[in-house]
Amino acid sequence: MGRGYRRFWDPDAERYGISTWPWKLAPAHLKTRDQLVEMGLRPHQPPAGQILWTNKKLGIRRAYLYDIALAGPPKARSAAQVASLEAARRKRRTCPTCGVVRDYTISTALKECVPCADGLMAAA
Structure with a gap:
């Protein structure tokens, strides 16, 4: 040893x-x-x-x-906890510029969805 x-x-x-x-x-x-x-x-x-x-x-x-x-199984989440987590996830997927809920999390570096960051939404 x-x-x-x-x-x-x-x-x-x-x-x-x-x-x-x-x-x-x-x-x-x-x-x-x-x-x-x-x-x-x-x-x-x-x-x-x-x-x-x-x-x-x-x-x-x-x-x-x-x-x-x-050790045991994880504690079950209440309905309020599940709803709160879903609301937080939805907020992270909502673009603050165009307000569209995307199917991906908005980048913290860009602070908006990809089309808004590329300027595609302004051109349309």
Whole structure:
């Protein structure tokens, strides 16, 4: 085991206060939040451990780990939440210049739909 691995090896939580493993050496039953989301689950508990690794540019990095057995399905959204999300998405697809609701999200760089940005709507 290399020096970096020994540095972050603390499964008993003596050094870091939470069970800690080096990159790729965590137990199989512990997953990151992103891994749980890929499995269709959400963490409904505090972290059971963490992974630590070093990055040349960013320094020490951390990812919290959650127990699969304690994870569950995501909470259902209410009708009001769904309506609010749809309204926000519709607003992001509506061109402020011509007012047309497009089937794509309006670019934040152009701040208007492609035909308006190209000047095609003014010529018509």
